Amino acid sequence: MSPIRGPGPPPTTTLTTVTSRPALDDLHAIVPAGGSGTRLWPLSRQARPKFLLDLLGDGRTLLQQTWDRLEDLVGPDRIHVVTGIAHTSGVREQLPDLSHLVVEPSPRDSMPAIAVAAAIIAETDPDAIIGSFAADHVIDDHAAFADAVAQAVVAARTGLLVTIGITPASPSTAFGYIEGGDPLEVDGAPAALTVRRFVEKPDLPTAQEYVASGAFSWNAGMFVVRASVLLDHLARLQPTLHDGVREIARSWRTAQQDLVLARIWPTLTKIAIDHAIAEPVSLEGGMAVVPGRFGWDDIGDFAALADVGAASSPGTIFVDADGLVISGDDTTVAVVGLHDVVIARTADALLVTTREHSQRVKEVSAALQELGRADLQ
């Protein structure tokens, strides 16, 4: 480009006013970064979980891509990551601009992770809206995601627990579903509906009914809610857990922080947010869903990884064969006469399976344990 600028039209502010999206100044993002992804072994390990991997080969790990999406919405200073002690250094290395990190002394499932972050946020911003987004999901349309979050924030400001449900791309049996009800009719959240119920992973005919009805979304575990509302629900439904996270939050950023966390954390009920809060509150009529019309996947296994567009390593040779071949180095891989194959190589391990057996890869972990090779898990 020329360094010389000629006369042109005057600067405009058009770029900042193309949408009427409400400001998200009260939104804080919580990113629970947990789970090892045993169905993506040997790429994912207990010491190197899915969220720390660049599974799509595009130069950013899933955690970093989650960061990128959220930083666009709330900036770097309102993102709170909650992760296990084993992954602290990995998270810090990948997110150099992260300022809020909660390190779990042990895994207690998603409710304690989200609740402790919400309680910490509520200490300094009692009106805060929190949005919880897993660290290892893939979303293909940042604008549509941002629009769904903005509508969810508006709905959450009315005191509802709001989830962003994914408009199904297929009758998947790998996800739970959320049945939407009547329109919420809140200004700024035109797509929001009341939630009728959460349902667990269905069988295929049921999933097909759900998708055909148009009333169901995939449960992507994205929750948007005023922090104080979440904590009030928790006080009713899981009072011990509520009291514990409140106590941790009061000590946060004091000299007592680590001691209190170490003392309280092991006493917190190990429970998922769906079971602790979302399901009971939905039955009380306290939940809304904003349908998310974007491509989404939690990359639960290699079949999902192929579906989200992961490409085989360059130089892979298929002779009457096809599938997904991920080779960690420049080893040449040749596949002869196998279709829908899945091959994943690392420096110390090799997996060979097929797309249809992708879910069973988690069984390798138990086999490694039996062989005394827990170092490879």
Add this chain to the structure above:
Amino acid sequence: MSPIRGPGPPPTTTLTTVTSRPALDDLHAIVPAGGSGTRLWPLSRQARPKFLLDLLGDGRTLLQQTWDRLEDLVGPDRIHVVTGIAHTSGVREQLPDLSHLVVEPSPRDSMPAIAVAAAIIAETDPDAIIGSFAADHVIDDHAAFADAVAQAVVAARTGLLVTIGITPASPSTAFGYIEGGDPLEVDGAPAALTVRRFVEKPDLPTAQEYVASGAFSWNAGMFVVRASVLLDHLARLQPTLHDGVREIARSWRTAQQDLVLARIWPTLTKIAIDHAIAEPVSLEGGMAVVPGRFGWDDIGDFAALADVGAASSPGTIFVDADGLVISGDDTTVAVVGLHDVVIARTADALLVTTREHSQRVKEVSAALQELGRADLQ
């Protein structure tokens, strides 16, 4: 063992007289060591052919095992190896006691390789019997092999071209067959039969008929014949080739040896011994077959390698899976939901296929050429 020897029975010669095998003082062994084994890629390469590999993992390469079998019969000084220029150093390293090596300037198939060695042997021992045994075959019973060779030598002393045919273990379609005729009725070669005909690799129903008839052996490419008889057949059937190898042989162990070899070799007809000599001589009634009642395989592909007892690498994990997994290092390999799989790893390449596609592994070589990765062939 104790270094102290107490009084014991006097030495006996029992060990050398347990069989009535005739002396094999006139036998010279020729070992054509050629072929790259593209169906065993990536274990075998052009630069590291099958015969230089320890495919069974028992500590001796196929070439060394061939040497061991023959050294028992003729000693180290009557074994002649013929190999390509690219494999000279590999052969010398693996066979430190080898004293007779012919280095082919270029591959000309089996007839020139065997004929040049036979001509060299005939220069110094006009009555020599030569036995030609490929460098990359597996034989499971040395005593039965030795017995078949001894009978073949006796039959060859009558002026016949003798082959050792393998009593079929199955109706294989991977091998050519030899139809035996009437008993030869030669003292010292009770199993020898006249040869009716050689047949190319049959289809399965034909192979089944052959095996059911009891009259057919597998053609294992083992030929035993008086050197002068072989050369006389060659003079009739391939006169140019005959004259060429005679000229090379006359110059052998003279100052002219390498110059003559370099000048003559490229002019020699590229032809297999089966087509040059065995088939026409069998039709003339000049061949005999000694059935070899031992386990034999030429390990043509990974299915054959599994059949001869190659074991999967230690630590391989099969989850609802089975097959042959050969891992060049201590990488842990897990296979999920695939049966009769074949996996072969080297430092720079990985093959994944199935037993039934073993023959198609040779197609990888063409694909490598297209990709500009001839270095991996």
